[in-house]
Amino acid sequence: MTATTTDRPTRRRVDKRLFESGSQCAKRLYLDARDEAATETGSEELTALGERVLELARQAFPGGVAVEASEPEAGAARTRELIESGRAPVIFGAWFVTENAEISADIVICAPEGKLDLFEVKAGTTVKPRHLLDVALQIHTIEACGFHVETASILHLDPRYRHRGGEGYPVQRLFKKANVTTRARKLVGRVSDRIDRILRQVDDVESLDLPMGTWCRHPLPCPRMIDCERTSPENSLVDLPQLSHAQEQRFHENGIETLSQIEPTAEGLTLMQRRALRSLRSGTVESEPFVHEELAALNPPLCFLYVQWQMEMLPTFPNERPWQHLPIAWSILRVLDDGTEEFDSFAITRPEDPRAPCLENLAQALTGAGAVVIYQPEFHRRLHRSLSADKHLKPHVRALLSSRSLNLSELVRRGVYHPGFRGAFDLETVHEALIGKKVKFGTAMRTRDDVTAAYRKLMNSRTRASTREKIAESLRARCEIFAEAIADTCRALQA
Numbered sequence: 001m002t003a004t005t006t007d008r009p010t011r012r013r014v015d016k017r018l019f020e021s022g023s024q025c026a027k028r029l030y031l032d033a034r035d036e037a038a039t040e041t042g043s044e045e046l047t048a049l050g051e052r053v054l055e056l057a058r059q060a061f062p063g064g065v066a067v068e069a070s071e072p073e074a075g076a077a078r079t080r081e082l083i084e085s086g087r088a089p090v091i092f093g094a095w096f097v098t099e100n101a102e103i104s105a106d107i108v109i110c111a112p113e114g115k116l117d118l119f120e121v122k123a124g125t126t127v128k129p130r131h132l133l134d135v136a137l138q139i140h141t142i143e144a145c146g147f148h149v150e151t152a153s154i155l156h157l158d159p160r161y162r163h164r165g166g167e168g169y170p171v172q173r174l175f176k177k178a179n180v181t182t183r184a185r186k187l188v189g190r191v192s193d194r195i196d197r198i199l200r201q202v203d204d205v206e207s208l209d210l211p212m213g214t215w216c217r218h219p220l221p222c223p224r225m226i227d228c229e230r231t232s233p234e235n236s237l238v239d240l241p242q243l244s245h246a247q248e249q250r251f252h253e254n255g256i257e258t259l260s261q262i263e264p265t266a267e268g269l270t271l272m273q274r275r276a277l278r279s280l281r282s283g284t285v286e287s288e289p290f291v292h293e294e295l296a297a298l299n300p301p302l303c304f305l306y307v308q309w310q311m312e313m314l315p316t317f318p319n320e321r322p323w324q325h326l327p328i329a330w331s332i333l334r335v336l337d338d339g340t341e342e343f344d345s346f347a348i349t350r351p352e353d354p355r356a357p358c359l360e361n362l363a364q365a366l367t368g369a370g371a372v373v374i375y376q377p378e379f380h381r382r383l384h385r386s387l388s389a390d391k392h393l394k395p396h397v398r399a400l401l402s403s404r405s406l407n408l409s410e411l412v413r414r415g416v417y418h419p420g421f422r423g424a425f426d427l428e429t430v431h432e433a434l435i436g437k438k439v440k441f442g443t444a445m446r447t448r449d450d451v452t453a454a455y456r457k458l459m460n461s462r463t464r465a466s467t468r469e470k471i472a473e474s475l476r477a478r479c480e481i482f483a484e485a486i487a488d489t490c491r492a493l494q495a
Contacts, residue, residue, distance in 0.1 A: 012099070013101055013102045014101050014195050015101075015102050016103055016134060016137065018032060018202070019133075019194070019198065020130070022194070022197070023130075023194065024222060025222060025224075027208060027224070028222055028224050029198060030201070030202060030204065032224075044449075050123045053314070054106060057121040058092055058106075058107060061109070061119075064090035065087075065092065066093055067079050067082070067091060067092065072095050072102045072104075073097055078095070079095050083110050083116075084114075089109065090109055091105075091107075092106070093106070094108045096142045097141075100199060101140070101144070103141045103142075105118055105119075107119035111150065114147040115147070115150045116147055116148065116149055116150065117151045117152075118139070118151070119153050119155055120135050120152070121156075122157075123157060123313055124156055125156060125159040126159075127156065127180060129219065130219045131154055132180055132183050132184050136184045136185070136187035136190070136191050140191040149181075151181050152184050153177050153178060153180060153181075154178045156178065157176070157313075158173065158175060159322060159323075160321075161174050161321060162318075162321060163315035211238075212225075214243055214244070235259040237259065238423065239423040240273055240423060241423045242270050242273055243273075259280055264278045272413070276417045276421075276423075278417075279417040284418075285433075287416050288414070290414075291414075291415040295406075299371050299404070300370045301334055301337060301370045302335045302373060302487075303332045303335075303369040303372045304334075304483050304484070305374050305483060305486075306331055306375070306376075307329070307330040307374075307376065307379065307479070308327070308330065308475060308479050309325040309328070309382060310328045310451065310452065311325050312326060317355075319390070320353075324385055325382045326358075327354060327358040327362070328348050328354045328451075329347035329478070330346055330362050331343055331344070331345040331482070331483040332366070332483060333480070333483040333486075343480050343483070345476040345480055346358065346362065346365070349469060349472045350458075351458060351459045351461050353389070355386050355389045356390055356393050359393060359397055360396045362396075363396040366403055372405040372406070374405060374406070374408065375409045375427045375482075375489070377407065377409050379407060380401060408489065408490060412425055412489075418430075420434075421433055427486065431488060435492055440481070443477070444474055445478045
């Protein structure tokens with residue numbers, strides 16, 4: 001990963017994007033300033049949905065005027081004209097530009113004498129610290145332009161909202177307003193210094209030599225993290241599970257830069273961290289006795305289950321909530337008493353609410369199962385959220401919740417470590433470390449983006465039935481691959 005200070009002229013102003021980058025990591029800041037195409041923290045699907053959420057929020061402010069400009073300076077001039085003329089009580093995408101900062105505000109309500117009410121729209125369901133910092137940047141920039149922010153609020157999706165079906169949304173119920181004026185103003189004093197620091201760091205090529213750290217995953221996984229992991233040295237501190245920022249600072253202060261320098265018996269370590277360090281020292285898997293005991297207690301016939309969930313930011317079906325995960329396919333690898341193995345798989349094929357057909361068929365398929373082995377940390381929580389879907393579905397969901405199950409992901413976290421984990425516990429990483437080979441997808445869907453694109457086609461009423469069946473076949477194949485990976489991982493742990 002290389003870049004030079006001549007890749008791009010020195011920046012004079014900080015926008016929201018670079019403010020976020022610089023607040024996380026100087027290396028990310030340096031790279032993001034030179035490669036805007038790689039700075040998105042999510043997929044195109046999530047970006048489009050975020051724009052849709054903003055569009056819906058604006059519907060709650062009739063008569064708003066959108067500022068459309070090709071350059072921030074032109075947008076700021078148009079915004080000032082609208083505010084000072086009093087012709088636009090509400091402005092969408094208002095621009096404010098100072099000598100060293102530029103921001104576009106989602107929604108602004110204008111009052112006499114340059115007083116403004118600021119609204120920031122977020123697609124999440126809670127107010128997070130990074131949101132407050134975003135609002136603080138906006139307040140700082142707006143008031144540096146000579147206006148005054150009377151109130152600052154965040155409009156976010158209400159987690160209690162239940163959709164009634166159909167394509168429309170009652171925006172007054174879909175969104176929840178949080179007044180963050182006091183909390184954001186407490187941060188405004190830090191904004192100016194942070195902007196100055198960002199402008200100093202943006203051309204510092206030595207930032208490329210920074211090691212990985214806890215900041216790579218907090219507050220959100222850095223979009224540059226995959227590239228950094230490729231060049232990160234083995235046994236770097238960031239590979240220690242449950243690593244806290246305080247621990248990391250203490251290690252650096254003591255001259256500790258790699259995990260090989262840390263004794264497993266050192267003070268202040270968690271049980272998981274001690275296990276990981278012992279594993280790194282021995283170069284082999286470390287497994288607690290209770291792991292083998294719990295695996296030995298599994299009653300046949302064993303059913304290794306993988307469910308494919310589809311996350312929906314905006315609800316579509318009746319009684320669905322924002323950010324709900326919908327089951328759309330599953331596969332069971334059933335091991336019979338005589339050792340015979342067979343797959344039982346299902347995937348939706350119709351453009352309708354997938355919860356009932358998927359979960360009803362799953363409950364029926366697991367009737368008589370001895371033990372169900374899964375590898376999905378959120379499995380039971382997602383099932384619980386499905387209880388509100390349909391009263392006729394409740395008996396099937398309750399049957400699934402009461403089935404004798406073992407969440408292998410939780411068991412591995414509690415009692416297993418292998419040097420190949422490198423601090424991660426997802427199924428693909430654990431499988432590769434314990435089995436010695438990667439999960440092979442073949443022609444099946446590999447990524448969540450692939451699954452999302454397939455789901456959109458399935459939900460499109462104009463998609464041909466033959467195309468839907470091909471998509472369902474690919475979904476079933478993906479689930480079978482993961483069900484087999486769960487079985488292989490379980491056997492490796494038993495051995």
